[in-house]
Amino acid sequence: MSNAREEIELQRRLVGKRILRYSLDFAQYYHEWYDALILGLLAPRPALTVLDCGCGTGILLPSLEQRYRRVIGLDLSIDHLLEARALLRRASLVAGDIARLPLMPQSLDHVVTRGVLHRLPDVHSAFRGLFDILKEGGDLVVSEPIGDSRLICLLKSLINRSPARSYQSKEWKYTTKDWIQMAQAAGFRTQRWFNVGYLALPLLGYPEGSHVMRYLPFRMLLARGLVRLDRFIAHIPWINSQSWHAVFHFKKP
Numbered sequence: 001m002s003n004a005r006e007e008i009e010l011q012r013r014l015v016g017k018r019i020l021r022y023s024l025d026f027a028q029y030y031h032e033w034y035d036a037l038i039l040g041l042l043a044p045r046p047a048l049t050v051l052d053c054g055c056g057t058g059i060l061l062p063s064l065e066q067r068y069r070r071v072i073g074l075d076l077s078i079d080h081l082l083e084a085r086a087l088l089r090r091a092s093l094v095a096g097d098i099a100r101l102p103l104m105p106q107s108l109d110h111v112v113t114r115g116v117l118h119r120l121p122d123v124h125s126a127f128r129g130l131f132d133i134l135k136e137g138g139d140l141v142v143s144e145p146i147g148d149s150r151l152i153c154l155l156k157s158l159i160n161r162s163p164a165r166s167y168q169s170k171e172w173k174y175t176t177k178d179w180i181q182m183a184q185a186a187g188f189r190t191q192r193w194f195n196v197g198y199l200a201l202p203l204l205g206y207p208e209g210s211h212v213m214r215y216l217p218f219r220m221l222l223a224r225g226l227v228r229l230d231r232f233i234a235h236i237p238w239i240n241s242q243s244w245h246a247v248f249h250f251k252k253p
Contacts (some may be wrong), residue, residue, distance in 0.1 A: 004243060010237070013122045016105065017208040018056060018080070018083070018208075019057065019083060019206075020207065020208050021206065021207055022057060022059050023237055024207050024214065025219070025220060025223075026204050026207070026212075026213050026219050026220055026222075026223040027168070027204055027205065027206075027207045028205035029204070029220065029223050029224070029227070029229065030200055030201075030223065030226075031059055031205065032063075033040065033074045033227055034143075034205070035059070035060050035063055035198075036063075036081045036198070037196060037247060038060070038112060038114065038141055038143055038247060039063060039064075041139070041141050041192075041247070041249045042067075042110050042112070042139055042141060043110075043139070044067050044068075044069065044074050045068075046068055046069050047068075047069060048068055048070075048109035048110055049066075049068070049071075049072070049107070049108050049109050049110075049131070049240055050064055050068045050070070050071050050072070050108070050109065050110040050111070050112070051071075051072045051073075051074060051103070051108050051110070051111045051112070052064060052072070052073045052074070052108070052112050052113075052114070052117030053080075053098060053101075053111055053112065053113040053116065053130070054074065054075055054076075054098060054113050054114065054115075054117075055073035055075050055080070055081075055084060055085050055093075055100055056073060056075060056077075056080050056084070056114075057080050057087075057231055058073060058080075058081075058082040058083065058085075058087045058091075058173050059089075060112065061073050061084060061091050062087055062088065062090070062092060063086060064112075065088065065090060066093055068110075070092075071090070071091040071103075072091065072092045072093075072094060072103075072108075072221050073088075073091055073092070073093045073094070074093075074094045074095075074096050074097070074098070074102075075094075075095065075096075076095070076096065076097055076102075077095075081093045081095060094199075097241065098113075098116065098117070098120060098129070098130070099120060099121075099122065099125060099126060101129045101130070101132075101133055102188070103193045105132050105133060106132070106133070106134065106135045106136070106219050107133055107135070108133050108135065109134075109138050109139070110138065110139045110140075110141070111130055111133070111138070111140045111141070112132070112141045112143075113140070113141075113143070113183040113234070115143055115144060115145070115245075118144050118145055118168065118173065119143055120173060121172070122184070123182055124182055124185060124186070124187075127182050127183050127185070127186035127188070128186045128187075129188070131186045131188060131252055134252045135251065135252070136252060137252065137253075138251070138252045139191075139249065139251055140183070140188060140249075140250040140251070140252070141247065141248070141249050141250075142179065142183070142247070142248040142250065143196075143245060143247045143248075144174070144179060144246065144248070145174075145244060145245055146174065146175055146176050146179070146195075146243065146244070146245060146246045147173055147174060147240060147245075148173050148242075148243075149241065149243065150175055150243060151216055151241040151242060152243070152244055155234070159174045170235050176193060176195075176246050176248075178179070179193075179246070179248055180193065180248065182239075183248065183250045185253065187253070188250035188251065188252060189250065189251050189252075189253055190248070190249075190250055191249040191250060191251050192248075192249050193246055193247060193248040193249065194234070194246065194247055195234065195240050195241055195243035195245070195246050196230075196234065196243060196244075196246065196247055197230070197231045197243050197244035197245040198229070198234070198243055198244070199226055199229055199230060199232045200223075200226040200227050200229065200230040200245070201212050201218025201230070201234075201244050201245065203221065203226060204223055204226060205253050
């Protein structure tokens with residue numbers, strides 16, 4: 001319980017940074033592109049029930065509402081959910097802990113979790129909980145930081161030492177192999193996975209940490225160029241494995 005209280009307090013302190021992140025035009029452009037990659041892995045049948053697990057301030061929920069009739073956003077932080085409510089038309093919002101999901105077994109068709117699981121003290125248990133709430137044949141899409149690249153891990157270590165960093169993170173703890181093994185140990189089958197996030201992610205995706213883009217002229221033109229560059233890098237062997245994040249698509253048999 002103490003871990004949950006600490007995480008709630010941490011997320012309360014970060015609400016302002018999340019609001020800034022998703023309010024800037026170039027950051028919105030990047031995250032809309034990134035979210036489209038995630039949604040492209042899910043069947044767009046409107047009758048399905050979908051959960052955004054760890055929805056934060058709700059950046060993904062409007063896109064889910066456009067595709068599905070029943071959308072649920074779950075987050076540990078009430079402060080995040082209050083911000084998310086302003087973006088939504090009909091999605092249901094639930095305050096809850098991913099470690100103890102307050103949802104019925106086999107009640108969901110799709111679950112998306114975006115940059116959340118790496119913060120949990122027991123990721124194995126979280127995967128088992130996600131497995132339980134999905135229906136047979138249900139899909140789980142996970143987007144998480146990875147620790148495959150030594151260069152990226154070094155950069156993250158330097159970032160975490162910065163006095164401007166408001167909290168310490170162990171984002172690089174798990175490799176792509178670790179994520180796949182943890183999901184499969186819970187019973188999931190791996191459908192596919194791919195690396196994502198090269199130059200565009202630190203410059204566009206996290207403007208609360210990198211202030212450069214806010215003061216550059218023609219920043220939207222530059223943002224589009226950076227996203228195109230990221231897409232190009234993703235097709236270059238070996239270099240494409242040197243990414244900040246990966247996206248995984250798992251299925252419950």
